[in-house]
Amino acid sequence: MRILMKSGILSFFLTVLIQLTSVAQDAVPISSWDFSEIKNRTVIEAESGIADTLEGNFATAPGIKGQGLRLDGFTTRIVRKEKYIQEPGSKLTIEAWVALGEYPLNWCPVVTTESNEVKGYRLLIGPHGQVSFETAISEKWMSTTSAHVTIPLRKWMHITGVYTAQKDIKLYVNGELVSSRKIEGSITFPKKTNCILGMVPEPLRPSNTIRTWGTIPAYYGLDGIIDEIKIFDTALTADHIKGNFIKYEIVDPDIEVRRLPVVENKPNRFGAFYTKLNYYPGWDLLWPVDQDPDIVVCFENNPVKFIFWRGIRYGPCWVSENENWMADQSLETWGNGKNDIEGCFEHMQDRHCRFSHVRIIENTEARAVVHWRYAPVSAHDHTWKPDPKTGWECWVDEYYYIYPDGSAIRKVSWNKGSAGHPVQLQESLPLTQPGQRSEEVVKDNYVTVADYDYYTCPVSVDENKKPTNWKGDNTIQQFNFKAKNKPYICFEPGNRMSVRWINGGYNHFPVNQARSDGRWAKTVDRPSHFMSSPCSDPVIHKKGNRLFWFGLYGMNDMNMHELISFGRSWAYAPEISVKGGDYVSNGYDKSEKCYRLESKYTKTQKLELCLAGSQQNPICNPAFIIRNWNADKAAVMLNGKPLKEAKTSIVHELEADKLVVFLFLEKKESVNITIHPK
The missing domain is CATH 2.60.40.2750 (Immunoglobulin-like)
Known part of the structure; x- marks a missing residue:
């Protein structure tokens, strides 16, 4: 009896599957891209045989069926000329298979025929993993949108938008209806507008920016793999869409989990080494650099690394044995008067490293010296207050005197009068890897501050647990990394220190190529920096026409008592x-x-x-x-x-x-x- 029941259930599901699959085979698209033919930087659209332009850096990858197209998120897009676009009638369906490596900087089309006159249609993916299907009706965008994180990273997802004039628009994900909206009216179709796949049709600002005047519109696209994109001039039924989803065997896409550069073959000796550090191929291909653009300092019998990498705009980072990264702010200033429109001027904005360079000055078994030179710049790529007569602006020289015990002096100098006011000199910036949250990097008492008289004070991420015994003249900080080795800074006596906890952090830096001086990290899809604290006003010295300050930096396994003693050996x-x-x-x-x-x-x-x-x-x-x-x-x-x-x-x-x-x-x-x- 049980065998018969099981046999009956199996027969029922097989019948349903056959029905759904047969339904899915009935409709014929008016346009489809399966990426099986890519020739001379064109993609052959399967229904018409027309070669559509393929721009930017791209690669092929295993698709949901056969070959898919890998887009880099920065340069890749497909353009179908307006004269080849088949305009549907009162019904429309768009479906696509998409696998993302990270979310777009803002809403980005999988397919769009939109114009700046609010005409056309578009199937979009949002900066938090949302999906939206939108149609332009009576000069308004009518949208039906999913919740956040509908599209997880590194998973094949089937997304479908369905339009029926005078009735509704619907959105399906993996064969399931996730959103719908009633509409009145019909799509207004644009003239002389191309169909774009995988990128915004014009420069746009990223989402979640802190200051609009410190953000510049730019092109951006989808980062991941696309396949089997189809446009129908009919409204596919729910059964049809379900059939189109289940007919494929879904495997994980060829998108690796991303990590900030790892030094695979670390030499077990002290020294500074020129090298080329890679992040992931799509990002790496942006850089017009040859061999040895980066510097790594290694230590004997010590897993800690000290890294000067393009992705951090060469700002040096201490990296623990479990790949937790600690960065620091450059000299920073910000606008006043007419410069208010440009936001912060700092090394973080120099995303192409036009004004940021490093070189090894000295490299022996007893000491290494690395020189980092940069100009504070804004998201507008402008330098800070160039002299109207000479054109010279603010430039900063930082020298790092690095010793075999994993310590280094950071010396920061600039010409008197070139930095102006206001100015910020130091700001601790721990980083998170893609997919990593701040609580995975630091403990609840994320930093301990101290002075040279052995006073210590833990600082919590909980703003309701503010220190009751806070002193503003602290000279030492040690970040409580969830690692054996922890980053620290020792300042000269006379330093002033403040703390603040910024929950969530920012992801306009590092690695991000968006022209923005601040973007809240609402998801953990890409590297970010968090905390922005403690901040210090160190003692400023003068010599000739130069101003400078210095501090003792490093990463080791000392407890705070040992670190204070170590700091005293330098300060006293x-x-x-x-x-x-x-x-x-x-x-x-x-x-x-x-x-x-x-x-x-x-x-x-x-x-x-x-x-x-x-x-x-x-x-x-x-x-x-x-x-x-x-x-x-x-x-x-x-x-x-x-x-x-x-x-x-x-x-x-x-x-x-x-x-x-x-x-x-x-x-x-x-x-x-x-x-x-x-």
Whole structure:
């Protein structure tokens, strides 16, 4: 009996499936694109055999049936000339198979015949994964729209819009009716307007922008794979649409989960390396660059990376062992007077890196130095306040003095008077990967701030848990990453620090090519930055015509007590004394985290020195720069014994050679150090 019942149920469903499939085969489209024939940058439309123009970067990919078309979201579109468009009558159906890699920047058509006179029809996908079918009737867009996240990423989705004049418009997703709307009237069809597939017909602003005056309209398209796009001059029934959906065997599309660049073959030694970091092919192809446009700094026996990448506009990022990224703001200013219309001026707006460049200045086993030079720019691609006589504007030089222990000094300098007011100098920017939320990167107490007197204060993402013991002169911050290694910054005494939690974050930066100085991240489809906090006003120094500030940055597994002690070794470095008369000490240079010495004679002699370490002035991984070092090598002794962990390198400069020495050494007492020429 059970066998007969099961057999009957199976027979029933097979009958329904056959009926639906046969219904689906009845209607014949007036236009269809299956992408089986792509020739000389054209797509052959199957019903007419007409070759439609295929623009931009593209690739073929496995479709829902045979071959599909991969669109990059930036440049790819198909254009059918107006003279080849078949105008339907009182009924219309559009159906398409779509698989997305990320959502479009705003509403973007799969198919559109729209004109700026509000004429035509369009089947759209929205910035939050919505779908909408819209028809132009009596100079108004009549739309029927789905809910958010109707279209998940990296899944084949079947979307269909159906129009019946004087009656209704309907929207189906995967064979199911998701939205409908009654209408009165008929579509007004445009003249001399092309049919566009996969891209907006004209430049538009992205959605969810913070400041319209800091955002520029631009072209954008669908990022993903499309296949089996069909237009019918009839209103397909629900059964017909269901049949068109179920007749295909659905497999996952060939769209990989995206991640910010991963250094696959990290060398187990300290050094700065030129390389080319890739994100995903559609984004990578935008860049007209050859080999070695980016820089990665690696550390021995330490999984942390320090990365200068085009996708961050070369702003350096600390990357933990589990690929959590930490960035920082550049010098930023914003408009006043006539410049109010342009929003923020900062490195984040330089999405093509026209004004942002990096180079390796020094690269030895004891120290690496990377130079980042940029001009703050707006979304309008304008630089900040160019001089009317000379054309020179604000330019910023940042030098990173990087040491083998995973620490670095960031030194930021610019010409007096070029930055103007207002100005922001520092803003901590943790990043999220595509698909990642901020709570996956940081703990609820997302940052701990401190000062050099061992005061500490955790700061929560919960705005109702504001610190009751907040001090504005904090000098240390450590982000509580969900990782073994955590990013930190130590500022000079006199720093002023503030915090704010911005929930959700922004995704106009990084990697995004939209010309906007602020876009709220309403979905997690693309990389974003969140928090924008803490912010600091560091101590500003003056030298000649230059202003500059500096801070100690890095990423390690220290707890806060250890980090404060490490910061003190820089902010309150032990005094140095030199024995004998062969060398002159120029003291401790906080702007490079090193002691500076100079030989008085041409012939290099041994250097004997003492560091007066103590609880208040701890010794932690000191570095020494010794000019006029005329020997090929050097050996280091600590309290009369060889120090095998010492890193030494000769740097040849135009004026004179110098010896760079770095010591893995932690002491809270005085030590004697001898450096011998070899």
